[in-house]
Amino acid sequence: MDGMGILRGLGVTLKRFWETYWDDIVWWLRRGRRYDSEEGINHRMSINTRGIFTIQYPEEKLPVPEEFRFIPFLLYEEGENGEKQDRCTSCGICAKVCPPQCIWIVRTNDPETGRPIPEPQEFYIDVDICMNCGFCAEYCPFDAIKMDHDYELAVYDRVHNNIYNKEKLSKPVSYYSSIRPTNYTREEQARAEAEAAKAARRAQRN
Amino acid sequence: MSELTTIVENTLETRFPEVVVRDERKGYEGFIIQAEKLVEVVTKLRDDFGYDYLSSVTGVDYLPEGKMEVVYHLYKSTGGSALVLKAQTPREVASVPSLVPVYPGAELQEREAWDLYGIHFEGHPDLRRILMWEGFHGHPMRKDWQEAYYEEDSKPYKSRWPDGEVWRSEDKNTFHKNVDYPAGFDPETWVPDGDASLYAGLGRVVKPGNGGGLGTEQVVVNMGPQHPSTHGVFRMVVTLDGETITALKPVMGYLHRNHEKIGERNTFLQNMPFTDRLDYLSSMSNNFGYALAVEKLMGVKPPERAEYLRVIMAEFTRISNHIWAIGFLLNDLGAYFTPMLYAVEERELILDIFEAVSGSRMMCNYFRFGGVARDLPEGVYEKIRKLVYDRLPRKIDELDLYLTNNEILRSRGEGVGILTPDQAIAYSASGPLLRASGVPYDIRRADPYSIYERFDFDVAVRYHGDIYDRYMIRLDEVRQSLRILQQAVRDMPEGPIQEGKPQYQVRVPPGEAYGRVEGPKGELGYYVISNGKPNPWRYHVRAPSFVNLTPLEIMCVGNKVADSVAILGSIDIVLGETDR
Numbered sequence: 001m002d003g004m005g006i007l008r009g010l011g012v013t014l015k016r017f018w019e020t021y022w023d024d025i026v027w028w029l030r031r032g033r034r035y036d037s038e039e040g041i042n043h044r045m046s047i048n049t050r051g052i053f054t055i056q057y058p059e060e061k062l063p064v065p066e067e068f069r070f071i072p073f074l075l076y077e078e079g080e081n082g083e084k085q086d087r088c089t090s091c092g093i094c095a096k097v098c099p100p101q102c103i104w105i106v107r108t109n110d111p112e113t114g115r116p117i118p119e120p121q122e123f124y125i126d127v128d129i130c131m132n133c134g135f136c137a138e139y140c141p142f143d144a145i146k147m148d149h150d151y152e153l154a155v156y157d158r159v160h161n162n163i164y165n166k167e168k169l170s171k172p173v174s175y176y177s178s179i180r181p182t183n184y185t186r187e188e189q190a191r192a193e194a195e196a197a198k199a200a201r202r203a204q205r206n
Numbered sequence: 207m208s209e210l211t212t213i214v215e216n217t218l219e220t221r222f223p224e225v226v227v228r229d230e231r232k233g234y235e236g237f238i239i240q241a242e243k244l245v246e247v248v249t250k251l252r253d254d255f256g257y258d259y260l261s262s263v264t265g266v267d268y269l270p271e272g273k274m275e276v277v278y279h280l281y282k283s284t285g286g287s288a289l290v291l292k293a294q295t296p297r298e299v300a301s302v303p304s305l306v307p308v309y310p311g312a313e314l315q316e317r318e319a320w321d322l323y324g325i326h327f328e329g330h331p332d333l334r335r336i337l338m339w340e341g342f343h344g345h346p347m348r349k350d351w352q353e354a355y356y357e358e359d360s361k362p363y364k365s366r367w368p369d370g371e372v373w374r375s376e377d378k379n380t381f382h383k384n385v386d387y388p389a390g391f392d393p394e395t396w397v398p399d400g401d402a403s404l405y406a407g408l409g410r411v412v413k414p415g416n417g418g419g420l421g422t423e424q425v426v427v428n429m430g431p432q433h434p435s436t437h438g439v440f441r442m443v444v445t446l447d448g449e450t451i452t453a454l455k456p457v458m459g460y461l462h463r464n465h466e467k468i469g470e471r472n473t474f475l476q477n478m479p480f481t482d483r484l485d486y487l488s489s490m491s492n493n494f495g496y497a498l499a500v501e502k503l504m505g506v507k508p509p510e511r512a513e514y515l516r517v518i519m520a521e522f523t524r525i526s527n528h529i530w531a532i533g534f535l536l537n538d539l540g541a542y543f544t545p546m547l548y549a550v551e552e553r554e555l556i557l558d559i560f561e562a563v564s565g566s567r568m569m570c571n572y573f574r575f576g577g578v579a580r581d582l583p584e585g586v587y588e589k590i591r592k593l594v595y596d597r598l599p600r601k602i603d604e605l606d607l608y609l610t611n612n613e614i615l616r617s618r619g620e621g622v623g624i625l626t627p628d629q630a631i632a633y634s635a636s637g638p639l640l641r642a643s644g645v646p647y648d649i650r651r652a653d654p655y656s657i658y659e660r661f662d663f664d665v666a667v668r669y670h671g672d673i674y675d676r677y678m679i680r681l682d683e684v685r686q687s688l689r690i691l692q693q694a695v696r697d698m699p700e701g702p703i704q705e706g707k708p709q710y711q712v713r714v715p716p717g718e719a720y721g722r723v724e725g726p727k728g729e730l731g732y733y734v735i736s737n738g739k740p741n742p743w744r745y746h747v748r749a750p751s752f753v754n755l756t757p758l759e760i761m762c763v764g765n766k767v768a769d770s771v772a773i774l775g776s777i778d779i780v781l782g783e784t785d786r
Contacts, residue, residue, distance in 0.1 A: 064561070065561055085235065095370065135479070135571075
């Protein structure tokens with residue numbers, strides 16, 4: 001019969017309307033907070049969510065997964081007296097692998113011998129050009145450049161703000177371990193193993 | 207391939223001595239055909255050997271040899287691997303006969319080769335620029351053409367390291383100094399004649415009121431480029447008699463960024479994230495095709511687990527793309543945003559998985575040569591399992607119940623925008639567009655790649671070739687994708703995900719390769735030529751959104767102007783891929 005298809009479709013709409021508010025009611029009765037709480041956001045992101053599951057950005061924010069990548073940053077180790085030790089050796093692999101070529105590196109040369117020192121003098125990333133592909137972090141042999149989680153980068157004046165220099169790019173290793181704990185543990189383990197193997201080789205040689 | 211080779215050797219080479227010669231260059235396949243005899247030979251191939259489907263037409267500039275080459279990939283619509291034909295022509299007066307009389311599907315692709323390479327196609331009915339604008343000077347894909355922000359022939363650029371003096375391109379090339387005009391061209395006084403020539407082909411006929419009817423005048427109307435129904439910046443120039451379409455020309459290129467030129471400046475690996483930006487709704491499939499093409503050249507095969515991960519991601523992409531297409535088709539029909547939002551909700555959960563695995567929701571950049579970028583993080587496998595076994599099948603059924611028998615969708619869709627099977631093949635339609643016309647051609651079955659021959663699934667096919675069937679086929683394909691996913695999730699082995707050590711500078715031996723996948727929108731092919739250097743010599747994308755527009759006119763003529771919107775929506779194009 002004509003019109004039955006539309007009616008059935010409207011039934012689906014009605015069901016979804018009901019589902020959207022049903023959970024609100026259940027959560028309210030249980031005195032839970034469905035909005036503005038981590039629990040509520042996680043529920044709305046889960047496989048079992050029903051109805052409309054909008055996250056109310058910017059009041060609420062989607063938690064990003066560990067692998068989420070946005071604009072690279074440079075890692076430095078913090079010394080005991082607060083001095084910064086760059087992990088970067090200015091080998092240039094990130095600049096070579098970068099698809100839009102948005103990384104500029106100035107290598108440091110020893111003023112006396114003129115030989116290069118494994119430490120960047122300057123390090124620039126034009127974040128207007130960066131396409132967030134993550135290759136620099138993926139292929140860096142020293143775990144010195146990693147992708148960030150901070151995606152709120154809007155500025156009023158891109159000309160003066162969007163070429164990041166070394167100072168702006170540098171973040172401590174502790175920050176990295178806080179946003180990517182699993183990756184950090186795995187890399188530290190691999191590093192420790194490599195160190196141990198190196199020490200063993202040295203011991204053998206002596 | 208051996209069977210094909212013998213057929214062509216035995217028959218064509220004896221029948222056309224010295225016309226058909228085998229391509230003996232190292233790493234190359236197929237046959238070189240004398241340009242003058244091209245039409246004769248392909249007509250024979252189509253009529254006697256069943257090569258009825260011209261998949262792609264690619265121009266190549268061999269600058270050192272002073273030659274241009276046009277590469278044709280022919281297939282049988284019943285399945286099988288490619289027959290590659292090549293026609294060579296001197297670079298200075300590049301001209302080959304047009305194949306439009308034999309394969310109408312060559313029309314847009316030959317225009318592209320003319321536009322970007324300056325290869326003239328003798329006998330083409332409408333050889334105009336297609337991606338670049340009419341006042342453009344030169345043919346940008348030629349190897350000696352340099353773009354406005356030209357720095358070097360290939361990346362990585364030397365200015366980045368070790369003395370990286372940072373600068374902005376726009377500071378070095380200020381406005382008005384970065385554009386090259388033809389001789390005697392003044393942009394201030396120029397009046398575009400491109401539109402005039404466009405409209406001239408459409409005709410503007412005043413019908414006398416014979417038989418007592420009223421006299422009618424045909425009107426030319428521009429649909430787009432700034433129009434929500436065109437899914438981006440796409441223009442349809444339609445001639446109307448009353449509300450009935452009598453002629454239609456697609457106009458595109460507003461989003462053109464010369465993806466292929468960028469690709470030839472890039473190293474092989476650097477192209478991977480750029481492929482994400484083609485059809486930005488299905489970046490995983492884009493990665494897949496490109497990885498296949500380069501792996502063919504390198505001769506590597508990904509490990510088992512990586513193959514399964516690839517299939518899982520590609521099929522998820524198909525699902526998310528199809529529900530998106532269905533949602534937007536309903537939008538085009540006037541059901542504003544409710545069906546669309548219901549449909550794309552499930553896409554949200556799929557994108558969450560992509561984000562967890564690849565780090566980005568849409569620009570996934572997940573495939574590597576000989577593997578994938580990373581394994582599934584903790585908890586994602588469980589989520590995938592629940593999604594493909596429980597939630598998605600349920601939700602697809604709900605979508606089915608919600609829309610399929612809807613009277614408005616049926617009356618707007620049934621019998622509108624018909625493409626017959628013969629037309630679909632002749633016009634090189636691919637993907638859901640081809641299969642909705644009754645041609646059961648799916649590359650996953652017809653010319654299997656990766657591990658698709660292991661899975662149990664059906665090639666979805668519908669027989670009316672109208673808008674409604676193109677809606678139905680997408681639902682069918684989602685269901686088949688779910689079947690594949692369920693098997694893949696069940697059988698996925700443990701193990702490594704990358705063959706050998708990950709490398710940022712891969713060694714690609716010289717040669718050519720054409721990697722094609724059944725993308726959500728149709729046949730997505732990458733034609734890559736390596737000359738042993740770190741950068742591809744030629745990188746061509748056979749974009750389904752682009753080629754599927756070739757039959758747009760024949761589908762629209764005779765229908766009402768409002769239906770053209772729905773017909774375009776049922777093809778499912780993404781302008782990032784159409785314009786490249």
